[in-house]
Amino acid sequence: MDPQQPRVLAGRYLLGEEIGRGGMGVVWRAHDQVLDREVAVKEVTFGVQVSAQEREVLRERTFREARAAARLDHPAVTTVHDVVEEDGRPWLVMEHVRSQTLLQLVEQHGPLRVDLVARVGLDVLDALCAAHREGIIHRDVKPANVLVDADGRGHLTDFGIATTTGDSSLTATGTVLGSPSYMSPERATGQQPQPRDDLWSLGATLYTAVEGRPPFDRGEPMATLLAVVGDHPAPMVRAGALQPVLTALLARDPQRRATADQARAAFEAALAAPATPVAPPAPQYEAPAVPAAGGSVQRFDAADLRRRAHDAKEALKALAEKHVPPPQEPRPRFRFKRRWVVVPTVVLLLVVVALVAGAVWLVAEGGQLLGG
Numbered sequence: 497m498d499p500q501q502p503r504v505l506a507g508r509y510l511l512g513e514e515i516g517r518g519g520m521g522v523v524w525r526a527h528d529q530v531l532d533r534e535v536a537v538k539e540v541t542f543g544v545q546v547s548a549q550e551r552e553v554l555r556e557r558t559f560r561e562a563r564a565a566a567r568l569d570h571p572a573v574t575t576v577h578d579v580v581e582e583d584g585r586p587w588l589v590m591e592h593v594r595s596q597t598l599l600q601l602v603e604q605h606g607p608l609r610v611d612l613v614a615r616v617g618l619d620v621l622d623a624l625c626a627a628h629r630e631g632i633i634h635r636d637v638k639p640a641n642v643l644v645d646a647d648g649r650g651h652l653t654d655f656g657i658a659t660t661t662g663d664s665s666l667t668a669t670g671t672v673l674g675s676p677s678y679m680s681p682e683r684a685t686g687q688q689p690q691p692r693d694d695l696w697s698l699g700a701t702l703y704t705a706v707e708g709r710p711p712f713d714r715g716e717p718m719a720t721l722l723a724v725v726g727d728h729p730a731p732m733v734r735a736g737a738l739q740p741v742l743t744a745l746l747a748r749d750p751q752r753r754a755t756a757d758q759a760r761a762a763f764e765a766a767l768a769a770p771a772t773p774v775a776p777p778a779p780q781y782e783a784p785a786v787p788a789a790g791g792s793v794q795r796f797d798a799a800d801l802r803r804r805a806h807d808a809k810e811a812l813k814a815l816a817e818k819h820v821p822p823p824q825e826p827r828p829r830f831r832f833k834r835r836w837v838v839v840p841t842v843v844l845l846l847v848v849v850a851l852v853a854g855a856v857w858l859v860a861e862g863g864q865l866l867g868g
């Protein structure tokens with residue numbers, strides 16, 4: 497777009513400056529000339545490398561999902577006002593929230609306070625519950641998609657951006673799309689999206705906010721995703737009262753994962769708890785910058801991912817078996833002792849000698865009696 501030429505989208509939305517860009521597109525500040533209000537417009541370009549066929553699937557799904565998301569009306573959901581098609585691309589017209597993303601806050605200030613993170617956690621959880629009640633799964637909950645306003649309230653954005661695996665129309669083309677540090681283990685292995693995927697991603701998002709680094713980060717996207725599937729999150733040092741609930745949200749087994757109700761109770765308790773001093777970081781601890789690769793939408797080959805995830809699981813199993821000491825044979829209580837043979841043998845010999853001596857004496861005595 498020529499920056500000198502103001503562009504009016506769909507004859508109505510006057511595009512202003514660029515607010516930011518991510519893996520799936522560019523966000524513009526815009527003015528809705530009909531309703532005379534400020535809006536944010538996301539031009540969905542599917543920046544990740546996708547084929548023409550996949551692009552078509554994504555385009556269609558984005559329209560479908562964005563229309564569904566537009567039904568959501570909740571204070572913590574960044575409302576989708578409209579979705580229009582221009583230049584063969586979807587453009588989402590959204591509520592404009594004066595805010596910074598959780599990602600920006602962490603990048604600027606480092607690990608955030610437990611109470612602030614608990615507050616944002618409650619807001620995003622409410623947004624997710626409202627969506628789940630409507631049958632909508634977000635699928636890309638991550639720090640870059642959580643907007644925090646000046647009052648410290650959280651808003652979940654990017655509803656309706658198609659970045660999912662497990663959808664037959666896309667996985668049929670052999671592609672998995674997602675942000676590896678924030679993608680639940682089930683989604684990473686190609687299972688159908690479930691509301692509990694969003695809870696795992698919420699756990700990973702809040703972990704990043706409070707710890708200043710993601711729970712899983714191996715630098716390279718595929719390595720990070722394999723860590724999500726087979727490894728434990730890095731130990732927490734700053735999460736304080738939030739630590740148990742974050743651990744429970746990051747449970748690899750969806751059946752053992754914290755439910756929305758459990759998470760809400762824990763966030764409320766953390767918010768109400770007096771601020772306890774969190775253990776100072778170990779001297780060598782330095783929160784690394786939140787990596788771009790783990791937090792932005794990446795493309796994975798589904799078959800390759802499944803194979804590698806399987807290999808990684810097997811390798812971990814083998815490693816675990818190697819470290820577990822082999823089951824010990826119960827020690828036999830019976831121990832052979834030499835005296836058990838020596839003593840009876842000596843006794844037997846003595847008895848034999850005594851018998852022989854007795855017999856000899858009897859014979860001698862008998863001879864004397866007969867002779868006498």
Ligand SMILES: Nc1ncnc2c1ncn2[C@@H]1O[C@H](COP(=O)(O)OP(=O)(O)OP(=O)(O)O)[C@@H](O)[C@H]1O
Pocket residue numbers: 515516517518519520521522523536574590591592593594595596597640641643653654791792793
């Ligand atoms: N509704 C909104 N109101 C105000 N700012 C927004 C809104 N939505 C997005 N932004 C801003 O635009 C930036 C870019 O958003 P975008 O969703 O394109 O990037 P992303 O989330 O990092 O990547 P991805 O494409 O993977 O979602 C965000 O970081 C945020 O600062």
Ligand SMILES: [Mg+2]
Pocket residue numbers: 518640641653654
């Ligand atoms: Mg986004």
